[in-house]
Amino acid sequence: MSKKAVLAYSGGLDTSYCLVNLTREKGFEVHTVIVNTGGFSKEELESIEKRAYELGSFHHETIDITQKYFDDCLRFLIYGNVLKNNTYPLSVSAExxxxxxxxxxxxxxxxxxxxxxxxxxxxxxxxRFDVAFAVISPKSQIITPIRDERLTRQQEVNYLLSQGVEYSWEKAKYSINVGIWGTSVGGVETLTSNQSLPEDAYPTQLSKSEPQTIEIEFKKGIPFKLNGETLSPVDLIQKLNEIGGGYAIGRDTHVGDTILGIKGRVGFEAPAATLIIKAHHLLEKHTLTRWQLLHKDSLANWYGTLLHEAQYLDPIMRDIEAFLESSQNHVSGKVILKLHPYRFDLIGVESPFDMMQSKIATYGEDMDAWDGRDARGFIKIFGNQLKIYHSFE
Amino acid sequence: MSKKAVLAYSGGLDTSYCLVNLTREKGFEVHTVIVNTGGFSKEELESIEKRAYELGSFHHETIDITQKYFDDCLRFLIYGNVLKNNTYPLSVSAExxxxxxxxxxxxxxxxxxxxxxxxxxxxxxxxRFDVAFAVISPKSQIITPIRDERLTRQQEVNYLLSQGVEYSWEKAKYSINVGIWGTSVGGVETLTSNQSLPEDAYPTQLSKSEPQTIEIEFKKGIPFKLNGETLSPVDLIQKLNEIGGGYAIGRDTHVGDTILGIKGRVGFEAPAATLIIKAHHLLEKHTLTRWQLLHKDSLANWYGTLLHEAQYLDPIMRDIEAFLESSQNHVSGKVILKLHPYRFDLIGVESPFDMMQSKIATYGEDMDAWDGRDARGFIKIFGNQLKIYHSFE
Amino acid sequence: MSKKAVLAYSGGLDTSYCLVNLTREKGFEVHTVIVNTGGFSKEELESIEKRAYELGSFHHETIDITQKYFDDCLRFLIYGNVLKNNTYPLSVSAExxxxxxxxxxxxxxxxxxxxxxxxxxxxxxxxRFDVAFAVISPKSQIITPIRDERLTRQQEVNYLLSQGVEYSWEKAKYSINVGIWGTSVGGVETLTSNQSLPEDAYPTQLSKSEPQTIEIEFKKGIPFKLNGETLSPVDLIQKLNEIGGGYAIGRDTHVGDTILGIKGRVGFEAPAATLIIKAHHLLEKHTLTRWQLLHKDSLANWYGTLLHEAQYLDPIMRDIEAFLESSQNHVSGKVILKLHPYRFDLIGVESPFDMMQSKIATYGEDMDAWDGRDARGFIKIFGNQLKIYHSFE
Amino acid sequence: MSKKAVLAYSGGLDTSYCLVNLTREKGFEVHTVIVNTGGFSKEELESIEKRAYELGSFHHETIDITQKYFDDCLRFLIYGNVLKNNTYPLSVSAExxxxxxxxxxxxxxxxxxxxxxxxxxxxxxxxRFDVAFAVISPKSQIITPIRDERLTRQQEVNYLLSQGVEYSWEKAKYSINVGIWGTSVGGVETLTSNQSLPEDAYPTQLSKSEPQTIEIEFKKGIPFKLNGETLSPVDLIQKLNEIGGGYAIGRDTHVGDTILGIKGRVGFEAPAATLIIKAHHLLEKHTLTRWQLLHKDSLANWYGTLLHEAQYLDPIMRDIEAFLESSQNHVSGKVILKLHPYRFDLIGVESPFDMMQSKIATYGEDMDAWDGRDARGFIKIFGNQLKIYHSFE
Known part of the structure; x- marks a missing residue:
């Protein structure tokens, strides 16, 4: 009697070990599955599929959820301007x-x-794996060979060789995870606290030197036009990764708390995420009220934290999403950015909901909406509580 | 009988008008006072004093509160990494x-x-003036000629000319407010939403092209060494303004809510504030717990907002300061930065309290602190609530 | 040419003065309007209409918004368990x-x-009046005779007498504002800080002595059944006011901050609001996740504060409402309460989403969901960050 | 060679099993320790010590930390008015x-x-045990026989009998944990969701029927006088437990989240905690500013949650404590309460810092601090942002 097992397969050393070991020695019928969130090319996916079957996969499945990933996650990271610890777009966590x-x-x-x-x-x-598996597919028993057996890299390679599996498994100098919302880079420097990644550790290299002005247009918080061209959000992100990548924009090193309570450090490049979030944030400063800006910040910070900490399935996430979506009602308009090597300037915005350009009142202009007498009254009452509090001293 | 009036005097057109008008026409004995928070040079202060007496000041007082300004305010803006709307160091608001x-x-x-x-x-x-005056000196009656009379610039100049006061009052193309924590720049572009200030609007011009590595050292959150040299915080800030200013670092345009409910836009350059806050924040990511990082962010955001909104005298500010000061216990160590024209990289930190380099557990290393069986148990229980919540579906 | 004016008319002394004065002396065509949010009886509304026409109203309009008031406001106060300063159901503020x-x-x-x-x-x-008027009907000019003329009560009475208007305007010992979500009571005691209202100041008097068990059933946060009988929320509230009022439940004195910065004190009786909110809150404790409970509390507190402070029209309120509505997905079930004179006990709940009665794991029972080894692993990792933080000491 | 083990000993079945088993079968030198936080009487402690030696304790230690418990914990629960989920004073969690x-x-x-x-x-x-042990005494290895061996109650009794230990271990109908800040009660009803504890489950029974007025006086947030008599806070709490217990005040059933992610329910009686927190909260409403009240609520809620969740040793707790302590500067004065069977009324307060009785401005009185013209100006400007936001519609 066969034992059907679904394996989250990436084609790398660890999951290849699992595939071979479970199939040949433990009698499992292994179904390999790879999920594309926009980080894999067609060629990579085909090569992974080919290898899966070579190593004994009973059935290989490629699932593309790029659009769903945008709709159910990236969209809210944009609405919330989510950068973990004010730095990291949560590229890998979300993916x-x-x-x-x-x-x-x-x-x-x-x-x-x-x-x-x-x-x-x-x-x-x-x-992330264990929690999602246990919550969504509670009848499937979770198997984790690498975690249970504590194998070293070399032991895995030796085992595979002994099974006649001879790929080149040499460890890259930098471990890279390519994603649509950012590419993470780990290496010897990120294990220290006082060194940064060298220029050549980043997969995308600086290729442009002349400044370039671009325009991103948003409709209710969603980027839908780049330099005047209407694009699906996914296409827009990918195109923006290309453009911004050429300027080496959106690189940084993140230091953060893992769910296990220790601190970790990782480099990343995320041109599109960086440009979109900063542009979106600027548009919000022009179109949201003071109260919206204050409360959005705090809630969105929690959204990112809980997403990072594998709590995506908690209903609080749906509640925050409802808040964030509601907040985007007026977040429409164009943002102008100027790209330079390694950096960019936010030039400004144009929006029908720009509260700075209202006919009611304009900053620095002579005031029609109120006069000096009004202002005096405003401040007198505005200061009431402070006057009372300090009257006891 | 003389009527003693204290005038907040800057030497500019508006306060010169007040001085002359109140002295000559309203019979006041005007005491002019200027308060230096680190933005004025000795020469400027002497020139202002000279003019004050020329225009009829009964007594002129220069009050230097630069150290107090650091101790009672800037210190907390550093502890809290306070950038209003993630952008503006509150240079003018605080000052x-x-x-x-x-x-x-x-x-x-x-x-x-x-x-x-x-x-x-x-x-x-x-x-800010009205509230501070009414709370601290409630027996002094507040007089505001410019607000009450709604005079235009030209009317003020004409009046002063008619009084024989002939300074050159021509309006500068950009209105500049120089301060130790940042210099604000307003001009025709900041009245729009879609244009940024031109390069030459900034008082400090780019003068360096070669990258330079610097080190800022903090003790319990306070910067006290720059490139190995021990300095008072005020001296350190001023020196860092010089160094960073040469790289044109810390420039941006802020769009924010005024206390009066309308949106305003202002350019600024704030090299020291920018470098110190970003360095301090990085050090905190290494030395604070997850809970500290989460709650500090939210409280410090409020601190900045309330400071901006003239609520400095509310006791909530003292309460938040107590929180912030307590949080800095482990925020000691050195931060390494690399300066480039218009930008800088955070290279890393060295700290005796660096939680990333603890002997207990290290990210990415083989784990002594727990094993795979522990991890399995952890996640099983970690997922309990999600499993329960979704078991009803 | 007539000047059409809409007057918010209650039939009381102040608005009667406005009606007579504006009509007879200022040449306005006054349209009187009264808005019922569930606090007025049919008889009261007819009597007010009659008086309005007697005093010169050009047209009188009675607008009933009770259902809309529930749908657009009270519903969210229930979702959020909103009690200002943990006390006051915001009866008058919302109305x-x-x-x-x-x-x-x-x-x-x-x-x-x-x-x-x-x-x-x-x-x-x-x-509340000025803001709503200026935002929603910006072309109508706001007129406020009582505020502008600072008339005393006696001056108004004398004026009306001089105009031949002879109602009895004697001031009641306690000023009462009856509303569906609570009735406020002000009197000589509420002007002090150290006295409470006497028993007979409350319009509803204790009439029952025997305890009574009641059941309120909620569907997605909305109360829809009382003691097994399906009712519209508005009817349910009114019936619950009757039942709870007989037990003198929901009385208290609130001390709070006015928008003008001073503290005020008011007594109230709010049987239905009190019973519904406490019952709803208990149901939430059984059906929401820990994260939902934590964040709901804080956001709902803000919702109440901003509603109280005349910010209902700020879009942040729509955003919080979206959050609150989303959070109610599982808040269905029955709550059992036992009423006694002046107090009640929450007996318990029955809900298909009761997370305490899940099959996954049950408190205090032997654990199927995890064992002691899992717990040991959980705690080991759970304590990681604290161990690291304290390892430096 | 002896193996020195410290055992957290209560004298109950589980810890007696540990003591006997570790001593006689595993060769440990067991040092029994009991920690009194105010819940044990002298007699109980002596009886526990006697039993410890009878069962083989090498050394028995009674540690009294009642005063420290107040200074380092209860004090902050009062400052923060901490009631978990607005219900539970965290009696057992804190202890x-x-x-x-x-x-x-x-x-x-x-x-x-x-x-x-x-x-x-x-x-x-x-x-709580594991975390405190690992953080504070990291060199001691943690042993947990009951958790590891999953023994039933009966197996433990049988083992002890087999060792000649014949106490009566019959299980009480209700499991009670007596503490100075509250006594918890668990029983068959608390395992359901829809039943409440019967009257006789509570250790303290109603003994008074006549209402009684009491006064609690606070100095900077700390209760120090009861009915005019100066007492240490610990004595005051114990006396108030006596008085309030006679009225059966402070009983309720709490439903909350365990750290393990499941919901649990427990009854409690906590007369002193309930009376002190409600009295303290009322005094704060009179003496704190609006901003203090808003932010204190939210932070104190986190303080209680993190304390409950065994995070007391996280430095964030020290930071919140600093905030809370700072906030108590004006929280001095007398609170008057009236006790009835099962309930109490908050009558009012008298405080030199009562912001309601300031000479600056008083609610409902004619205003010296501002006039109608000021109010008109205030509201005009107060409404600016809403007017602008809605001008686009």
Whole structure:
């Protein structure tokens, strides 16, 4: 009797080990699944599929959720201007969560008795996988060979060689995770606290030197035009990654708390995420009220934190999303940016809802909306509570 | 019988008008006071004093509160990494508040029957003045000729000419307010929403092209060493303004809500504030716990907002300051930055309290602190509430 | 040429003065409008209409918005368990805001050139009226005779007598504002800080002595059944006011901040609001996640504060409403309460979404969901950050 | 060679099992420690000590931390008016945390190689113990026999009998944890969601029927006088428990989230905590500014949540404590309460810092501080942002 197992497969060393080991030694019928959130090319996906079948996959499935990833996640990260610790666009955190959910849903659909991931016991990814699997496909038993057996890289390579699997598994100098919302870069420098990644660690290299002005247009918070051309949000992001990448924009190193309570550090390049979020934020400063700006900041910070910490399935996330979506009603208009090598300027905005250009009152202009007598009355009352509080001293 | 009036005097057109008019026509004994928060040079202060006496000041007082301004305000803006709307270091907001308070305290000390400022009814400054005056020196009656009489610039010049006062009052193309924590720049572009200030609007011009690495060292959140040299915080800020200014670092345009409910836009250059806050923030990411980072952000955002909105005298500000000061216990260490024209990189930190380099557990390393079995248990329980919530579906 | 004015009319002394004075002496065509949010009986409304015409109203309009008041406001106060300063259900604050909006909309519809209210310059109501009028009907000029002329009660009575208007205007010992969401009571005791209202100041008197068990059933946060009987929310509230009023439940004295910065004190009785909010809150404790409970509390507190402070028309309120509505997805079930004179007990709940009765895991029971080894692993990792932080000491 | 183990000993079945088993079968030298936070009488402590030695304790230690418990914890729960989910004074959560810390500190002091607690793997207490032990006494290895062996109550009794230990271990109908800040009560009803505890489940029974007026006086947030008599806070709390207990005040049932993610329910009686917190809160409404009230609420809610969740040792708690302590500067004065069976009324306050009785401005009185013209100006400007936002519609 076969034991059907769904394996979250990436084609890398760890998941290849799982595939071979579970198939050949443990008698599992392994269904390999890879979930594309926009970070893989067609060629990569085909090459991964080919390898999966070579290594014994019973069935290989490629699931593309790029559009869903935008609709259910990236959209809200834009609405919320979410940069974890004011730095990191949560590229990997968000992507892995959505991959975990897609695999869990697939497992449930095919009624897999087992569900497998190749994460170690050291990091965040295991949590995203385990939680999504247990919540969405509770009848599938979770198997985690790498975490359980604590194998070293070399032990895995040796095992695969002993099984006649001879790919080149040499470790790249920098470990890279390419995603539509950002590419993470880890290396020897990110294990220290006082060194930054060298220029050549970044997959995308500076290729432009002349400044360039671009325009991003938003409709209710969603970017839909780039330099006048209407694009789907996903296409716009990919195009903006290309343009901004040429300027090496959106690079930084993030230091953050893992769900396990320790601090980790990772480099990243995220040109589109950086440009879109900063442009969107500027548009909001012109179109939202003071109260909206204050409360959005705080809630969106929580949204990013909870997303990072594998809490995407908590209903609080739906509640915050409802808040964020509601807040975007007036966030429409064009933002003008000027790109330079390694940096960009926010030039300004044009919006029908620009509260700075209202006919009611304009900053620095002579006031029609109120006069000096009004202002005197305003301040007199505005200061009431302070006057009372300090009257006891 | 003389009517003693204390006038917040800057030497500009508006306050010169007040001085002349109140002295010559209204019979006041005007005491001019200027408060230096680090933005004025010795020469400027002497020139202002000279003019004050020329225009009829009964007594001129220069009050230097630069150190107090750091101790009672800038220090907390650093602890809180306060950038209003994630952009503006509150250069003018903070400075004007402290000038208002110093003038109010002086008025109280000399038992002035009247207290005068030259603000119009259009902006934030009148609120800071009026509130500080009414709270701290409640027995002094507030007089505001410019706000009450709604005089145009030309009317003021004509009046002064008619009084034989012939300075050159031509309006500068850009209105500049120089301060230790930042210099604001207003001009025709900042009245629009879609244009940015031209390069030459900024008082400090780019003068360096070669990158330079600098080190800022903090002790419990306070910057006290620059490139190995121990300096008072005020000296350190001024030196950092010089260094960073040469790279044209810390320029941006801020769009924000005035206390009067309308949106305003202002350019600024704030090299030291920008470099210190970003360096300090990075050090905090390494040395504070997740809970501290989360709550500090939100409270410090409020601190900045309330400071901007003339609420410095509300006791909530003392409460937030107590929180912020307590949070800095471990925020000691060195931050390394690399300056380039118009931008800088945060290279890294070295700190005895760096939680990333603890012996307990290290990210990405093999784990001594827990094993795969622990991790499995952790996640199982970590996911309990989500499993329960979704079990009803 | 007639000057059309809409007057927010209550039939009381102040608005009667406005009606007579504006009609007879100032040449206005006064349209009186009264807005019922559920606090007036049919008889009261007829009597007010009659008086309005007697005093010279050109046209009298009674607008009933009780259902809209529930849908657009009370519903969210229930979702958010909103009790200002943990005490006051915002009875008057909410009601007056909605009356102001209804009058402003009416004025806009009839294109009134003027819009009048009878509030003084001392309290919150003037702000609700002025703001709603200026935002919704910006072309109508606001007229406020009582505020402008600072008339005493006696001056108004004398004026009306001189005009042949002879109602009995004697001041009641306690000023009462009856509303569906609570009745406020002000009197000589509420002007002090150390006395409470006497028993007989409350309009509803204790009439029951035997305890009674009741059941309120909610569907997605909305109360829809009382003791098994399906009722519209408005009917349910009114019935619950009757039942709870007989037990003198929901009485208290609130001390709060007015929008003008001073503290005020008011007694109230609000049986239905109190019972519904406490029952709803208990149901939420059983059906919401920890994160929902934490964030709802804080946002709902802001919702109440901003509603109280005449900010209902700020779009942040729509954003918070979206959050609150989303949060109610599982808030369905029955709450059992036991009423006693002056107090009640929350007995418990029954809900299909009760997270305490899940099959996944149950408190205090032997654990199927995890074992001691899992718990050990959980806590080991749970304590990581604290261990790291304290390892430096 | 002896193995020194410190055992958190209560004299109950679980810890007696640990003591006997570790001593007789595992060769440990067991040092029993009991920590009194004010819940044990002298007699109880002596009886526990006697039993400890009978069962084989090498050394028994009674540590009294009642005063420290007030100074380092209860004080802040009062400052913050902390009631978890607006209900529960955190009686057990706080107490167990402090007992865990005291035992960890003792273990560290005596350099115990092992540290033992008798908690199961089902609840919160194990987390408080494990975390405190690992953080404070990291060199002591944690031993948890009950959690590891998953013994039933009967198995423990049988084992003890087999060892000749014959106490009566019959299970009480209700499990009671007596503490100075509240006594928890668990029973068959608290395992349901829809039943409440019967009257006789509560250890303290109603004994008074006549209403009684009492006065609690606070100095900077700390209760120091009861009915005019100066008392230490600990004595005051104990006396108030007596008085309020006679009226059966402060009883309720709490439903909350455990740290393990499941919901639990527990009854409690906490007369002193309830009376002090409600009295303190009322005094704050009179003496704090609007901003203090708003932000205190939110931060104190987090303080309670994190305390409950075994995060007392996180430095964020020290930061919040600094905030809370600062906020109490004006919270001095007398609060008058009237006690009735099962309930109480807050009559009012008398305070030199009562902002309601300031000479600057008084609610409902004729206004000296501003006039109608000021109010008109105030509201005009107050409404600016709403007018602008809605001008686009």
């Amino acid at each position: 892995r969560m959505f991959q975990s959910i897609a695999i869990a849903e697939y497992s449930k659909k095919v009624a897999a008795e087992y569900i497998v991931h190749g994460s170690t016991g050291a990091g965040n990814d295991q949590i | 004007r508040m402290f000038q208002s308070i110093a003038i109010a305290e002086y008025s109280k000390k000399v038992a002035a029957e009247y207290i005068v400022h030259g603000s119009t009814g259009a902006g934030n400054d009148q609120i | 007056r805001m909605f009356q102001s909006i209804a009058i402003a909309e009416y004025s806009k519809k009839v294109a009134a050139e003027y819009i009048v209210h009878g509030s003084t310059g001392a309290g919150n109501d003037q702000i | 167990r945390m402090f007992q865990s810390i005291a035992i960890a500190e003792y273990s560290k002091k005596v350099a115990a190689e092992y540290i033992v607690h008798g908690s199961t793997g089902a609840g919160n207490d194990q987390i």
